[in-house]
Amino acid sequence: MAVSGDGPIAGSSAYADDEVGACGATGDDDVTMRFFPCYHVVESMRLGMEPKLAAKDAISQSRENSLVLLELFLPSIRRACTPELATDGHFSNCCIEPDESPPLPHAQFDGGATAAALSCSLTLDRVGEVLLFLNSDGLSWKSLEPLENVQVYRFIVHGFQQSKTLPSLRLLAAYTFGHNDLQTCQLWVDQINASLALEQWRPKNLLVFVHPKSGKGNGCKIWDTVAPIFSHAKVKTKVIVTQRSGHAYDMMASIGNEELASYDGVIAVGGDGFFNEILNGFLSSRHKAPYPPTPSGFLPSDTCHDSFCVHDPNETVIGTSSQNIEQSPLLPSPIHDGSGAPLITDEDPEFPFPIEHFRFGIIPAGSTDAIVMCTTGARDPITSTFHIVLGKRVSLDVAQVVRWKTTSTSKVEPFVRYAASFAGYGFYGDVITESEKYRWMGPKRYDYAGTRVFLKHRSYEAEVAYIEVKPEGKSIPERGSLSGRKRPFWSPNKSDQAICRVNCKVCSSTAPCSYPGETKWSISKGKFLSIGAAVISNRNERAPDGLVADAHLSDGFMHLILIKDCSHALYLWHLTQLAKKGGNPFDFKFVEHHKTTAFTFTSSGNESVWNLDGELFQAHQLSAQVFRGLVSLFASGPEI
Numbered sequence: 001m002a003v004s005g006d007g008p009i010a011g012s013s014a015y016a017d018d019e020v021g022a023c024g025a026t027g028d029d030d031v032t033m034r035f036f037p038c039y040h041v042v043e044s045m046r047l048g049m050e051p052k053l054a055a056k057d058a059i060s061q062s063r064e065n066s067l068v069l070l071e072l073f074l075p076s077i078r079r080a081c082t083p084e085l086a087t088d089g090h091f092s093n094c095c096i097e098p099d100e101s102p103p104l105p106h107a108q109f110d111g112g113a114t115a116a117a118l119s120c121s122l123t124l125d126r127v128g129e130v131l132l133f134l135n136s137d138g139l140s141w142k143s144l145e146p147l148e149n150v151q152v153y154r155f156i157v158h159g160f161q162q163s164k165t166l167p168s169l170r171l172l173a174a175y176t177f178g179h180n181d182l183q184t185c186q187l188w189v190d191q192i193n194a195s196l197a198l199e200q201w202r203p204k205n206l207l208v209f210v211h212p213k214s215g216k217g218n219g220c221k222i223w224d225t226v227a228p229i230f231s232h233a234k235v236k237t238k239v240i241v242t243q244r245s246g247h248a249y250d251m252m253a254s255i256g257n258e259e260l261a262s263y264d265g266v267i268a269v270g271g272d273g274f275f276n277e278i279l280n281g282f283l284s285s286r287h288k289a290p291y292p293p294t295p296s297g298f299l300p301s302d303t304c305h306d307s308f309c310v311h312d313p314n315e316t317v318i319g320t321s322s323q324n325i326e327q328s329p330l331l332p333s334p335i336h337d338g339s340g341a342p343l344i345t346d347e348d349p350e351f352p353f354p355i356e357h358f359r360f361g362i363i364p365a366g367s368t369d370a371i372v373m374c375t376t377g378a379r380d381p382i383t384s385t386f387h388i389v390l391g392k393r394v395s396l397d398v399a400q401v402v403r404w405k406t407t408s409t410s411k412v413e414p415f416v417r418y419a420a421s422f423a424g425y426g427f428y429g430d431v432i433t434e435s436e437k438y439r440w441m442g443p444k445r446y447d448y449a450g451t452r453v454f455l456k457h458r459s460y461e462a463e464v465a466y467i468e469v470k471p472e473g474k475s476i477p478e479r480g481s482l483s484g485r486k487r488p489f490w491s492p493n494k495s496d497q498a499i500c501r502v503n504c505k506v507c508s509s510t511a512p513c514s515y516p517g518e519t520k521w522s523i524s525k526g527k528f529l530s531i532g533a534a535v536i537s538n539r540n541e542r543a544p545d546g547l548v549a550d551a552h553l554s555d556g557f558m559h560l561i562l563i564k565d566c567s568h569a570l571y572l573w574h575l576t577q578l579a580k581k582g583g584n585p586f587d588f589k590f591v592e593h594h595k596t597t598a599f600t601f602t603s604s605g606n607e608s609v610w611n612l613d614g615e616l617f618q619a620h621q622l623s624a625q626v627f628r629g630l631v632s633l634f635a636s637g638p639e640i
């Protein structure tokens with residue numbers, strides 16, 4: 001007798017070794033003992049909780065997110081009730097009194113409005129006999145008897161555990177339950193799958209781009225590690241391994257909306273630069289928006305700025321010159337001029353912005369993975385996969401950067417790019433330019449290039465104009481200087497800083513990002529060592545608080561960091577503050593920090609190189625604005 005279903009699960013290196021035990025024989029040749037592959041991913045399982053407490057906690061969770069299967073981590077209860085998780089992730093040492101909850105002889109089925117409640121005694125690998133509960137509070141078990149060496153039918157529940165040391169980190173877990181009655185196992189598998197079917201927010205079909213050369217060249221290996229989790233979670237994937245730079249952009253720009261909408265999202269297996277490429281491919285042909293506001297006099301008076309302003313859906317935008325194409329593999333124009341092969345047609349349904357159901361995911365494999373760090377709190381492929389397969393969602397601000405002039409002598413010609421994390425000039429542009437020469441070094445090239453650029457200590461003459469943002473409830477004060485130092489109109493004290501994390505109140509607030517009628521431009525002119533615009537905090541291993549500790553994922557603001565020319569020693573001091581947890585990188589006279597919604601930049605030199613999400617971008621004159629929560633990511637914010 002074989003169990004119908006998806007067939008037994010093959011062992012996977014990503015799982016603990018008790019995930020798939022050997023199929024036992026019953027001694028009866030007619031009976032094939034097989035696992036019931038439940039392919040069920042739960043966020044966690046409650047471990048041996050007292051029912052009363054478990055129910056109480058489950059109620060509060062249900063109110064919050066009405067999950068059927070819950071993520072409950074209650075260390076104190078776990079400690080009190082044992083069983084503790086051993087360091088290898090297996091259960092051990094259960095001390096719950098067996099007679100506290102006598103085992104039920106048969107599965108009890110109680111059909112309810114949502115998922116049916118179920119409880120019965122089963123065996124759990126390496127633990128013994130347990131009483132397993134499935135009801136609207138989730139899945140939980142209590143240990144009853146130590147394991148006896150009996151052969152049983154089994155099914156596996158796949159899940160994730162929260163790391164004890166790093167709250168954002170998720171580890172894989174798999175629990176093998178058994179029962180000597182086949183029907184009972186089947187009932188459990190069916191019921192758990194039925195409860196999963198209620199979780200509509202989980203993705204079912206994803207488009208995956210893998211950058212094979214990303215970071216240390218591990219893109220494919222990393223995908224191979226996480227791919228089994230997608231199949232266990234019953235998420236279909238169409239995988240495209242890129243052949244060249246610009247491949248993912250071209251595919252994202254040319255795929256029809258109807259086809260794209262058949263996916264629940266797009267996953268990038270790579271670094272920030274690769275995600276940027278996918279994001280640009282997606283937005284270039286779909287995001288129709290006015291260009292950023294600019295102060296008067298920014299563009300030459302004979303430039304018809306308005307004619308560039310609104311990307312009418314029916315408008316034909318002429319592609320930029322071959323010069324641009326040479327500089328970037330990315331195609332510049334949103335809608336092709338007829339000579340190419342535009343696939344976005346009038347009949348194609350549009351993507352409504354901001355986009356919510358359709359989400360982007362990043363499985364980190366790059367040299368720089370700041371977006372993953374800021375959105376999941378970890379730089380870990382398994383943790384990213386956890387957020388993807390469970391269908392988490394967080395909104396992300398995106399900066400639209402419009403280059404008006406490439407060099408001082410080129411003609412005015414708008415060229416749009418988007419950045420999800422950072423746009424930087426001066427030091428940041430130089431590091432990216434320098435690091436390109438040492439690509440063979442892998443991720444270490446950034447340290448090497450950074451040191452070289454730091455030693456050169458170059459500064460650049462430029463003018464930056466930015467929209468002032470007033471603190472909530474206050475009017476914009478008259479411009480002035482305090483203690484001889486130019487202070488930003490908005491720059492919070494350390495104690496006022498609200499760090500962006502899971503369920504961030506700042507990101508979910510509906511407070512406006514701009515105040516109609518109060519748009520006021522400020523200008524900063526001079527020699528800059530660097531100019532940085534951070535859309536998110538950009539936390540990474542070298543800057544534990546990020547470039548801007550209190551930047552948010554979706555508050556609708558950018559943080560403009562202007563580093564004026566200063567001595568080498570002072571600049572080093574600033575950089576060491578950036579590298580320090582709890583440092584004060586902005587507490588210097590030569591540093592300006594402005595929270596803004598838009599800025600413009602004009603170089604006084606001939607060559608100006610920017611760094612957009614880690615990618616090179618030559619621009620003599622540009623304007624930028626941020627779109628609040630323009631896209632959604634499979635993530636929930638860091639648990640810090």
Ligand SMILES: Nc1ncnc2c1ncn2[C@@H]1O[C@H](COP(=O)(O)OP(=O)(O)OP(=O)(O)O)[C@@H](O)[C@H]1O
Binds near residue numbers: 213274
């Ligand atoms: N198959 C490929 N071969 C070469 N380059 C590629 C390929 N696929 C994508 N790319 C390009 O590589 C760039 C960098 O990708 P990614 O961010 O994953 O790597 P990285 O190691 O973090 O590098 P960087 O620090 O430059 O971002 C992308 O912008 C993309 O244009």
